[in-house]
Amino acid sequence: MRAFPLRPVIYTHTLTVSRQSPLLLKMRALQLLVLFLFGLAGAQQQALMDYLERRLLAIEDRISMWHEQTSRYASELREFKQQMVSQLEGLDKTKEALRSELDTVGTRVDRVEREMDYMETQNGAQPCVDVDEKLVEQQVTVIKERNKAKYSKLTDCSDMISSIKAMKILKRVGGPKGVWTKDMGAANGKVYLLNGTDDNTLYEFGTVREFTSSQGLSAGKTIELPSAWRGVGHVVYNNHLYYMKEGDEMKLIKFDLQKSTVVDSSVFPAKNQLPAYSLNPETFIDLAVDEEGLWAIFATQENEKHISLAKIDPKTLDIEQMWDTPCVRENAEAAFVICGTVYVVYNSKLPSRSRIQCVFDVSDMITNDDAPNVYFPKRYGTHSSLKYSPVEQLLYAWDDGYQILYKLQMKKKLEV
Numbered sequence: 046m047r048a049f050p051l052r053p054v055i056y057t058h059t060l061t062v063s064r065q066s067p068l069l070l071k072m073r074a075l076q077l078l079v080l081f082l083f084g085l086a087g088a089q090q091q092a093l094m095d096y097l098e099r100r101l102l103a104i105e106d107r108i109s110m111w112h113e114q115t116s117r118y119a120s121e122l123r124e125f126k127q128q129m130v131s132q133l134e135g136l137d138k139t140k141e142a143l144r145s146e147l148d149t150v151g152t153r154v155d156r157v158e159r160e161m162d163y164m165e166t167q168n169g170a171q172p173c174v175d176v177d178e179k180l181v182e183q184q185v186t187v188i189k190e191r192n193k194a195k196y197s198k199l200t201d202c203s204d205m206i207s208s209i210k211a212m213k214i215l216k217r218v219g220g221p222k223g224v225w226t227k228d229m230g231a232a233n234g235k236v237y238l239l240n241g242t243d244d245n246t247l248y249e250f251g252t253v254r255e256f257t258s259s260q261g262l263s264a265g266k267t268i269e270l271p272s273a274w275r276g277v278g279h280v281v282y283n284n285h286l287y288y289m290k291e292g293d294e295m296k297l298i299k300f301d302l303q304k305s306t307v308v309d310s311s312v313f314p315a316k317n318q319l320p321a322y323s324l325n326p327e328t329f330i331d332l333a334v335d336e337e338g339l340w341a342i343f344a345t346q347e348n349e350k351h352i353s354l355a356k357i358d359p360k361t362l363d364i365e366q367m368w369d370t371p372c373v374r375e376n377a378e379a380a381f382v383i384c385g386t387v388y389v390v391y392n393s394k395l396p397s398r399s400r401i402q403c404v405f406d407v408s409d410m411i412t413n414d415d416a417p418n419v420y421f422p423k424r425y426g427t428h429s430s431l432k433y434s435p436v437e438q439l440l441y442a443w444d445d446g447y448q449i450l451y452k453l454q455m456k457k458k459l460e461v
């Protein structure tokens with residue numbers, strides 16, 4: 046039993062014992078106030094007092110529990126932080142160790158390499174390496190030769206085109222594409238006509254007059270070739286017809302026109318060939334004759350934008366020398382060679398005036414800058430072939446089924 050709580054003083058010692066929580070103090074004050082104000086007596090008052098006391102104790106317990114929990118959390122957090130720090134330190138250490146290991150491996154590799162170098166110098170050059178180097182050297186010189194080797198001229202010709210002096214339309218016979226030509230080596234007066242891009246019948250006329258006055262092609266002598274031709278790249282040179290055989294193999298045929306037999310054939314050695322002129326895609330190799338001999342104008346995928354040039358031995362069909370020209374294939378329609386200079390003739394897809402727009406001289410006497418600005422007389426077609434006769438200094442042209450002759454005005458290469 047508790048003493049009769051008349052004076053609140055009795056409770057002061059209890060207050061000091063309790064935890065100094067502001068909430069608790071408030072509760073105590075409230076309790077005292079309640080007792081003081083109502084001054085209730087007896088069992089009722091005692092029951093209330095007990096109840097308040099229990100509540101207070103419960104609250105005190107809970108507060109102390111929170112306190113413990115927070116301090117435990119705090120210490121756990123501290124421990125965790127400690128662990129993390131020590132783990133990070135461990136990681137740093139292993140990283141450092143790996144780096145130093147790598148360093149030592151690196152120096153060891155260096156040393157092994159140095160040792161191998163030393164052994165190689167001691168044992169001399171290995172034969173396989175030697176062969177490789179020679180091969181590379183050879184390839185380099187071949188590439189150099191391709192453009193740099195000096196071309197040794199066979200003649201003293203030094204003519205270049207200055208203008209087109211005259212044009213004569215002789216006849217209209219055959220299809221849009223074809224070749225008409227004389228024998229460009231002998232100029233014996235005979236005229237040869239090859240109609241179309243994939244036929245095998247050659248027409249021969251005794252003279253130009255005979256050709257122009259003939260009633261169609263059947264008036265001429267026909268020569269059947271053992272195989273059809275491809276494109277319009279053929280030439281007649283010293284009683285032989287040189288032409289590309291139809292098919293993908295790029296076979297060059299040398300055909301004796303007097304004996305009507307194939308005397309030689311060879312596969313053109315350039316790989317991955319492309320049509321030489323974008324406006325005449327049937328022609329892969331365009332043969333040309335000039336004062337110097339036989340030439341081939343062609344293109345390959347290695348230099349796909351530009352036209353290449355080769356000098357050919359007419360006896361053996363061997364390639365003697367090759368050049369990459371600066372002349373583009375795009376919008377080119379034909380080309381011819383005069384005194385070792387290739388003249389590339391350009392047009393547009395919608396036929397307009399043909400013009401010489403690119404020149405390449407194998408003896409480097411003419412550069413593209415001093416190339417003549419030669420326009421062909423206005424025509425309504427495009428040239429499928431332009432064959433130069435070095436004997437007559439004429440161009441034999443096939444222009445959309447018309448057989449035309451252009452008479453050339455020449456000048457010396459060194460005159461400007």
Ligand SMILES: *[C@@H]1O[C@H](CO)[C@@H](O)[C@H](O)[C@H]1NC(C)=O
Nearest residue numbers: 219220221222240241242262
């Ligand atoms: C000429 O060739 C063309 C094809 O390009 C053909 O249509 C025409 O019949 C040929 N003409 C003669 C006379 O053979």
